[in-house]
Amino acid sequence: MNYPNGIKKETNNKKTMTYDSNLSNKNRGMTLEYELNISNEYYREIDKAYIYKKPTPIKIVKVDYPSRDKTVIKEAYFTIPSTTDYNGIYNGKYIDFEAKETQSKTAFALTNIHPHQIEHLKNIYRHGGIAFLIVRFTSLNETYLLMVDKFLTYLERTERKSIPINFFREQAYLIKDGYKPRVDYLKKIDELVGGK
């Protein structure tokens, strides 16, 4: 089970913590998510694309109403997402991707992607959508865009439980750090499928 939003139980010794997404961003490998969010904001500002991160799926068990105009969720659990994290529209086309970071310098473990997320990406691809993965090797400071067809071909041809860094270097596209937007993944999409 993966914990969404970078929450890593193992690294937390306190029984109760205050959830702070900024803290998460700095210390818990949330940088890619943060950078994608501001990049998507920028794409919206310049009216290029409307792509959003989906909210983290949560199963709500108990709700409190401490006062007239307040609703507090008192018990809820993270659930496994049915789809990928990001989707939206670009040039009239449906776009869909999953973004992941890894600390590894050698390979991206396939346990990072749920089987139904792979199934979802496959369905989007079959139906003419633009589907891909964005994978960041944080220790190497290398961020790749891997189109879903290449990802699926890899999965068909191997029994391995991970994708080696060399596969990314050969079959995926390096996304260089930018300023505005920070992670200009649509530039790669333009080159691949033709854009504005």
Next chain:
Amino acid sequence: MNYPNGIKKETNNKKTMTYDSNLSNKNRGMTLEYELNISNEYYREIDKAYIYKKPTPIKIVKVDYPSRDKTVIKEAYFTIPSTTDYNGIYNGKYIDFEAKETQSKTAFALTNIHPHQIEHLKNIYRHGGIAFLIVRFTSLNETYLLMVDKFLTYLERTERKSIPINFFREQAYLIKDGYKPRVDYLKKIDELVGGK
């Protein structure tokens, strides 16, 4: 402030309640959401379209780790969604809509749709996506599909804070109850924009 997932504070006298989505479905006007979910499931089963409801956006404040493999959200709040509830892919095209129920027999109050949701639908429309509203008048048992262009034209031409039922009867499309799928909204989309 609207409470997502049909939670209506006003109708709840207990300070703490157990959240039960089935109960919600039966007693709190969640039928349309439930029916759309099973309709979307059916569309996926027959490989027609991949359209999902987005998770309800929640701001997490406190998380507990009562044991090694458990993560419990102990304090969280509903937040206003940035986008609409449903999106996905149909015939390679991006599809996006919001679904709402009303008890009124005469009009649909515009307070049901947040201004940034209207802005979002407008952006999707401008960028070539298929965008619409599904509005159910539960007391009349009438469910309408209102394309976003007609909705936006209405908003431009009126100062009213609601859309009268007659506007739906004249400008929107009645979706008849079905069996499989329960709410066959893509049939209307096929008629309007051309489908398989």
